[in-house]
């Protein structure tokens with residue numbers, strides 16, 4: 439991340455917790471409460487400086503909304519997926535309109551678990567990104583290569599291809615608010631974390647591609663996150679990289695203390 443001379447970040451860091459299919463609504467409310475208390479107790483934590491967001495299962499969102507609104511918590515939240523359609527006969531799918539109604543700020547699109555388990559293509563992801571913008575949600579578009587691609591050394595080409603395909607039809611105006619999450623599949627839930635220089639290499643390549651697609655001014659505004667076995671112990675080094683503007687955390691976001699410590703990465707840099 440780059441800071442300006444007055445110590446303000448160029449792009450606001452985003453610390454995002456993807457709960458995946460964990461925690462029912464009662465457990466989810468307890469975790470959000472504990473997370474909010476923990477961050478409040480950390481006297482020097484400034485929500486205006488670092489944005490914190492959680493991505494609970496869809497069945498938790500109404501309860502999270504009630505808690506966040508009722509207690510005026512400064513936490514953002516979003517859905518883990520959305521339909522490319524707005525309404526109709528799409529059993530089991532969730533409209534972006536419904537997420538917006540629950541005051542979601544964000545929605546994940548194209549997480550590798552959606553791409554591999556549910557066979558989501560770049561074309562479908564592009565339609566989901568469009569649906570997110572249609573409903574006033576900020577998409578967090580996930581891209582990243584598997585182990586074989588990484589071993590073949592073609593990870594940058596592969597990931598940029600996914601990026602281009604999943605952004606087909608997105609305007610420069612919309613792209614300015616986009617968030618991209620680089621999540622190498624081989625680092626997800628494996629304990630195997632990409633090195634800070636790997637995260638930087640890909641983030642820089644993604645930003646350069648965004649610049650080609652949308653121009654320099656837009657590319658400079660896009661936040662790029664790294665995801666894959668992020669913990670408090672490795673977050674600060676990854677976040678120190680120039681083009682990495684945040685992290686998308688799976689397992690470690692299920693523990694309030696650990697996730698709060700990731701959000702407080704600046705304290706770890708200082709210590």
Ligand SMILES: O=C(CO)COP(=O)(O)O
Nearest residue numbers: 456626627666667688689
């Ligand atoms: O997929 C992820 C976040 O979306 C990463 O998961 P882990 O942090 O559990 O590796």
